[in-house]
Structure formats: C-alpha cells, structure tokens
Amino acid sequence: MATDKKLCLSGRGVTKVFGIGRQKLTAVDHVDFDFHEGEIISIVGESGSGKTTLAKMLLGLLSSSEGEIYFQGQKRDIRSGRKRQEYWKNIQAIFQDPFSAYNTFHKIDTVLLDCIRMRGGKHLPQARKVELMEEACGFVNLKYAELTHKYPFELSGGQMQRLMIARIFLLKPKILVADEPTSMIDACSRATILDYLMKLRDETGMTLIFITHDIGLAYYVSDTVYIMERGRFVEHGSADSVILRPREPYTRRLISDVPKIHEPWDLSTVVFA
Amino acid sequence: MGHTIRQVFRSGKFVVGFTILMSVLLVLVVYPWWVPEPPLQILGQGTFFPPGIYVSAYDASNAPVLYTLNLRDAADKRIESRLSQEDRLAMQEWLVADGLAESAIDLADTDALLALWEEHYEPDRRLPGMTFARMRYYQRVDAGLDSLRSAGGGEILAARNPETGELEETGMVKLTDYANISQVANVRILPLGTDNFGRDVLTQLVAATGVSLLIGFVAGLIATAIGLTLGLLAGYIGGWVDDIIMFFTNLFTVIPTFVLLILISFSIGQDQRGAITIAIVIGFTSWVWTTRSVRSQVFSLRNRDHVNLSKLSGHSLPRIIVADILPYIASYVVMALILQISSGILAEAGLSILGLGPRTTEVPTLGLMMNWAMIYQAHVLGNWWAYLPVLLTIALISFSMNLMNTGLDQVFNPALRD
Ligand SMILES: Nc1ncnc2c1ncn2[C@@H]1O[C@H](COP(=O)(O)OP(=O)(O)OP(=O)(O)O)[C@@H](O)[C@H]1O
Ligand SMILES: [Mg+2]
Numbered sequence: 001m002a003t004d005k006k007l008c009l010s011g012r013g014v015t016k017v018f019g020i021g022r023q024k025l026t027a028v029d030h031v032d033f034d035f036h037e038g039e040i041i042s043i044v045g046e047s048g049s050g051k052t053t054l055a056k057m058l059l060g061l062l063s064s065s066e067g068e069i070y071f072q073g074q075k076r077d078i079r080s081g082r083k084r085q086e087y088w089k090n091i092q093a094i095f096q097d098p099f100s101a102y103n104t105f106h107k108i109d110t111v112l113l114d115c116i117r118m119r120g121g122k123h124l125p126q127a128r129k130v131e132l133m134e135e136a137c138g139f140v141n142l143k144y145a146e147l148t149h150k151y152p153f154e155l156s157g158g159q160m161q162r163l164m165i166a167r168i169f170l171l172k173p174k175i176l177v178a179d180e181p182t183s184m185i186d187a188c189s190r191a192t193i194l195d196y197l198m199k200l201r202d203e204t205g206m207t208l209i210f211i212t213h214d215i216g217l218a219y220y221v222s223d224t225v226y227i228m229e230r231g232r233f234v235e236h237g238s239a240d241s242v243i244l245r246p247r248e249p250y251t252r253r254l255i256s257d258v259p260k261i262h263e264p265w266d267l268s269t270v271v272f273a
Numbered sequence: 274m275g276h277t278i279r280q281v282f283r284s285g286k287f288v289v290g291f292t293i294l295m296s297v298l299l300v301l302v303v304y305p306w307w308v309p310e311p312p313l314q315i316l317g318q319g320t321f322f323p324p325g326i327y328v329s330a331y332d333a334s335n336a337p338v339l340y341t342l343n344l345r346d347a348a349d350k351r352i353e354s355r356l357s358q359e360d361r362l363a364m365q366e367w368l369v370a371d372g373l374a375e376s377a378i379d380l381a382d383t384d385a386l387l388a389l390w391e392e393h394y395e396p397d398r399r400l401p402g403m404t405f406a407r408m409r410y411y412q413r414v415d416a417g418l419d420s421l422r423s424a425g426g427g428e429i430l431a432a433r434n435p436e437t438g439e440l441e442e443t444g445m446v447k448l449t450d451y452a453n454i455s456q457v458a459n460v461r462i463l464p465l466g467t468d469n470f471g472r473d474v475l476t477q478l479v480a481a482t483g484v485s486l487l488i489g490f491v492a493g494l495i496a497t498a499i500g501l502t503l504g505l506l507a508g509y510i511g512g513w514v515d516d517i518i519m520f521f522t523n524l525f526t527v528i529p530t531f532v533l534l535i536l537i538s539f540s541i542g543q544d545q546r547g548a549i550t551i552a553i554v555i556g557f558t559s560w561v562w563t564t565r566s567v568r569s570q571v572f573s574l575r576n577r578d579h580v581n582l583s584k585l586s587g588h589s590l591p592r593i594i595v596a597d598i599l600p601y602i603a604s605y606v607v608m609a610l611i612l613q614i615s616s617g618i619l620a621e622a623g624l625s626i627l628g629l630g631p632r633t634t635e636v637p638t639l640g641l642m643m644n645w646a647m648i649y650q651a652h653v654l655g656n657w658w659a660y661l662p663v664l665l666t667i668a669l670i671s672f673s674m675n676l677m678n679t680g681l682d683q684v685f686n687p688a689l690r691d
Pocket of ligand 2: 051052053096179180
C-alpha cells in the first residue's frame with residue numbers, strides 16, 4: 001500500500017564506524033531503506049543496536065562513514081551550513097533523553113521562539129508570537145503562561161517531552177524522527193506523550209520515523225517496521241507481515257518479550273496500563 | 274546567572290578566599306594614603322634596618338617639654354641595653370683573672386654580672402700581664418656604669434658657636450628626663466624595617482603586591498583568552514583545525530614552559546622588560562593547559578542533544594559556540610583563570626629570582642623583592658623581614674585564589690553533571 005507513495009527518505013549502504021583500529025565499532029552496518037511520504041515507520045532494535053546513530057545520520061547531525069542518503073529522490077547535499085539549515089526545515093527530531101535535550105541556561109520560551117523564527121516569523125508582532133506559542137502549548141495541554149519564565153530543569157520529563165512536541169507543532173516539518181520519545185518517561189506519562197504525537201502526525205500528515213525497542217509499540221503505531229540487529233536491518237515490511245509472520249529468530253525473540261502481542265491493542269488498557 | 278552567583282557566595286571556601294583577596298586589595302588601595310612616598314625611595318643609610326619605631330634622637334632630646342620620671346628599674350634597663358657584648362666579655366676576663374670559674378659567670382644575666390663586678394673590681398689594681406691602656410679601659414667601663422646608675426647623672430648638650438667657634442653648653446639631658454613620643458617631631462615606624470638599599474620594606478611590599486597581582490591578572494587573562502579561543506575552535510570544529518591547533522599545543526607541551534619563558538625574557542633584554550611585558554610573555558607561554566582542557570570539555574559537549582537541538586533550530590556556528598557551549602564551560606573557564614592568575618604571579622617570582630624579571634628601576638614586584646633579598650643574603654644574615662613577608666604574601670595570594678577555586682569547583686561540579 002505504501003509503494004505507490006512518493007519516496008521521501010531513502011538510503012543505500014548507510015554505514016557508521018566509530019573509532020579506529022582495535023577500538024573500531026560499526027554501529028550502523030550497510031543499511032538500505034525506503035521511507036515514503038506520510039508513512040509511519042518504526043525502527044525496532046534492542047539497546048545498542050545503532051538506532052540512535054542511524055537517527056542522527058538521517059537528521060544530518062552525524063556524517064555517515066559510507067553509503068548515501070537520498071532526500072525526496074535526490075542525493076542529499078548538506079555540506080554547507082545554509083543547505084543544512086534548509087534541510088532542517090524539512091526534518092526534525094524528538095530526542096531520547098529530554099533531560100539533556102534543552103540548553104539549561106535558556107528559558108523555555110526561547111525554545112519556542114526559535115521555532116517561530118525558523119518558520120519565518122521573526123518579525124511577527126509580539127502578540128502574534130505569544131498567540132502561536134499559546135496554541136502550541138495548548139496542543140500538548142501545557143499552560144504557556146506558567147511555562148514562559150521557567151527553565152527546562154524546572155519541568156518534569158513528561159512536560160519536557162510534551163514541549164518537544166509543541167516545538168514540532170510550530171515547525172510542521174515533513175519528517176519527524178522520534179528517537180524513543182517515551183523511554184525515559186514514567187509509565188503514566190507515556191500514553192499521553194504518544195497520544196499527542198499521534199494526534200500531531202494525524203493533523204500534519206508528516207512522515208514519522210518512530211524508533212523504539214518495544215516491538216509491541218511498533219505494531220501499534222506503525223505502517224512499516226524495520227528490525228535492527230547490531231547495526232543491520234535484518235527484516236522489514238508492513239507491520240502486520242513482520243510482526244504476525246516473523247521470519248527472523250531475532251524478531252521472534254523481540255516479539256516473545258512482549259506479552260499478548262496478538263491480541264487487539266488498546267492504548268489505554270494494554271500497553272501503558 | 275544571578276542564581277549561580279548567589280550559589281557561589283554561599284560556598285564557605287570561596288567566601289574565605291574572596292575575603293582574603295579583597296582585604297589584600299583594600300590594603301593596596303588604602304596604604305598609599307597613609308604612606309604616600311614612592312616605594313623605591315631610599316630612606317636609610319645602610320642595609321637591613323630591623324623592624325621597629327624609629328625616633329629622632331635629636332628631636333627627642335630637644336622636645337618642647339621634657340618630663341622627669343623616677344622609674345625604679347630605669348638604671349638597670351639602661352645598663353642592660355648599654356652594656357655591649359665586648360664590655361661583658363672584658364668584665365668576664367677580669368673576673369676569671371681574679372680567680373672565679375668561667376662557668377660561674379652568666380654573661381646574659383646583667384644583674385648577676387654587675388653584682389660580681391661590684392664585689393671583685395678594684396679600679397687601682399693591675400692584674401698580671403695587663404697593659405696600662407687595658408687598665409684605663411676597665412676604669413672607663415666602671416665609670417660609665419656608675420654614671421648610668423647615679424640619680425643626678427646626665428649628659429651636657431653642646432653646640433659650636435658659629436662666631437667664636439667655641440663649644441657652648443646648650444642644655445642638659447638628665448637620666449630621668451623623658452620626652453612624650455607624641456611631642457617628638459620625627460618618628461618613623463618601619464613595621465618591616467628596611468631592605469638592602471635602605472628602602473622601607475612594607476611600602477615596597479604593598480606596591481610589589483599590586484604590581485604582581487597586575488602581572489598575574491594580565492598574564493592570566495591572556496593565557497585564558499588564547500586557551501579558550503583555541504580550545505573552543507579545536508574542540509567544536511575539529512578536523513584539520515583541531516590538527517593544527519593540537520600540533521602547536523603539543524609543541525608547547527613538549528618544550529617546558531618555564532625554559533621558554535627564561536629564553537624569551539633573556540632575549541628581550543633587561544632594558545625592555547617592563548612589568549607588563551613580562552606579564553604578556555608569561556601569558557603567551559602558559560595557554561597550553563587551558564587549551565587542552567577546554568578542548569576536551571567541548572569535545573564532550575558538542576555531541577550533546579541540546580547542541581543538536583540548537584542546530585535543528587537553525588542556529589549558526591558562532592551562536593552555538595557562544596550560547597550552547599560557552600555557558601557550560603564558563604564556570605570551568607573562571608576556575609582556569611583564577612589558577613592562571615596565581616600561577617602567573619608565581620611565574621613572575623620565579624623569573625625574578627633568576628634575575629630575568631622586570632627591570633629593577635621602576636616598580637618592585639614580589640619576585641624582585643625576593644631577588645634582592647637573595648642577592649644581599651638576607652637569609653644568611655638572618656634579616657627575615659626582607660624576605661619572609663614577601664614569601665607570606667605570595668603564599669597568601671595563592672592560598673586565597675586556590676580556596677576560591679575549590680569553592681567554585683564545589684558549586685559548579687554538580688551542575689556540570691546535569
Ligand atoms: N559517539 C560515539 N562514539 C563511539 N561509539 C558510539 C558513539 N555513539 C554510539 N556509539 C556506539 O554505537 C553503538 C550504537 O549506539 P546507539 O546509541 O546508536 O544505540 P541505540 O540503539 O540507540 O541504543 P539505546 O536503545 O540504548 O538508545 C553502541 O555500541 C555505542 O556504544
Ligand atoms: Mg538510542
């Protein structure tokens with residue numbers, strides 16, 4: 001069903017090697033992928049399998065050691081600072097650890113103002129900016145008035161991650177890479193975060209690359225699933241085919257770790273209870 | 274920012290160090306009002322006058338009012354201080370010749386010595402082998418002792434009449450005459466005595482502390498500025514920029530900085546070396562350590578997610594360095610600066626002790642004072658006031674800065690972990 005859509009991000013032989021000599025470590029090992037516009041793609045793998053490394057390469061925050069990444073069918077060129085900034089208007093991220101994702105010296109509204117500026121709203125009247133920020137905060141059920149003069153470390157992890165989503169709400173990128181957005185959050189907040197993320201994706205229709213170690217979650221949210229084992233994609237396909245009819249033992253093992261995977265999923269009762 | 278500063282001032286160690294340093298600075302500011310003369314002015318004819326209150330003998334005997342005080346122990350004290358070691362030895366010689374055991378005589382105990390003298394001395398007796406001149410010498414010593422003890426004794430003041438050239442009596446200073454020190458026209462306190470050139474050590478020390486702090490500050494600022502800039506560039510940009518910077522940093526690491534400092538100071542030549550020149554030389558040879566540590570800090574910061582987020586928010590490289598990297602290492606840089614200042618002061622002292630410090634004619638520095646004290650062997654002669662206060666000042670400044678540094682460390686390190 002996805003194949004008739006336009007390609008938005010794809011890669012051939014994408015590799016990342018850290019270190020040299022004896023300490024050489026291939027974190028991402030010749031992976032190929034095709035992500036289509038509007039799809040929700042899950043990348044599933046256990047800890048240390050190279051998910052974050054791949055995400056950083058997709059985002060252009062880390063250069064690849066080998067291989068090529070294509071953006072909207074074209075070879076991605078982000079060698080100059082200007083081109084990188086242009087690229088980042090299209091692709092954004094939610095990081096794994098909200099506690100280290102903010103500059104602790106800046107107040108929270110600078111984060112949101114940066115987004116407005118990036119969307120060309122630098123010269124908007126102040127009242128309009130506040131209105132936009134209020135709207136964004138409202139989307140994730142945060143009170144702008146309460147946040148505006150606080151520092152990031154004065155928020156809870158869940159609130160920080162919601163603020164990240166508010167940021168994406170303002171930026172409206174074509175692609176969002178969400179790197180385990182709920183793994184550092186307490187179980188109660190997880191459901192809400194995912195809820196907002198899915199609501200945002202439904203409203204904007206953006207491509208969502210959802211990285212997780214929880215294959216049950218992947219099954220619940222995604223159209224397409226890529227299974228990553230020690231830097232390689234060992235299996236991929238539609239969520240149904242991969243998870244209900246896994247071919248690889250690694251995939252089976254991931255599935256067996258999650259109870260009740262074949263039962264119908266309900267956000268509020270099963271996964272996040 | 275304000276929050277951080279409040280935190281810093283809640284650290285006991287920092288506050289103690291800061292208070293010491295501020296007190297030193299306060300003294301530097303206030304002292305010149307009290308003693309306005311230039312620090313290198315030569316006051317004393319002679320070397321190493323000991324610390325004390327110097328009263329003009331002329332002004333004391335010519336004070337407007339002389340008071341008569343009959344103090345019981347005045348004579349004893351007077352004899353105690355007037356009786357020279359030579360006289361005491363001569364008295365011992367007499368007593369031994371008179372048949373006393375040498376061990377029975379304690380030269381330091383004036384009272385006992387005088388009692389023995391009283392008992393055994395006979396002015397007209399000539400001991401065997403004694404010259405006539407020697408006999409007269411003993412008579413003089415004895416007469417002197419008598420006059421110091423007699424109640425009505427004193428000395429006549431005389432002046433030469435400018436017309437006749439004759440000596441005329443102008444007054445009499447009796448043994449019981451006292452001048453009130455506040456009525457003596459010229460009194461000079463030299464709390465730390467004078468140095469080898471007869472200059473007031475305390476005045477010099479105050480001026481030298483100021484100059485040394487300035488040298489340390491300039492050297493520290495230069496070293497920190499260079500170290501910070503190179504460290505930021507090497508750490509953040511990496512690649513060939515890092516390679517080039519690390520090449521020079523390693524070069525400077527291999528060459529011992531102090532040797533380099535000596536060579537540069539030597540080649541500049543004595544006449545060209547002002548205090549600031551020395552400070553600049555010290556600054557330009559001591560940035561290596563700051564560069565290395567800033568670089569490694571930046572290395573670990575540049576891959577942090579808040580930097581990534583800043584990139585994703587479209588910020589430029591200079592803005593990321595200034596807003597997302599610099600604040601995280603600012604506390605560290607302040608600590609490095611404090612250390613650089615105190616090591617700059619020590620480097621100047623080291624150079625000056627070798628005679629390669631600033632030229633000696635304009636301003637004193639702590640190092641120069643040490644250099645002078647050593648050349649004139651104050652430490653051999655036991656003239657502690659010429660070098661001990663200098664050492665203590667250097668130690669005090671280093672100590673206060675290190676305290677401040679430790680205090681900052683305690684405040685900032687938990688924050689660095691975030
Ligand atoms: N900057 C780096 N330098 C060296 N090695 C790195 C670096 N970043 C990651 N690695 C290594 O690469 C491998 C993959 O790391 P990565 O963070 O991509 O894993 P992950 O799948 O995101 O794991 P997790 O689920 O724990 O987040 C790990 O073995 C890690 O130690
Ligand atoms: Mg990860």
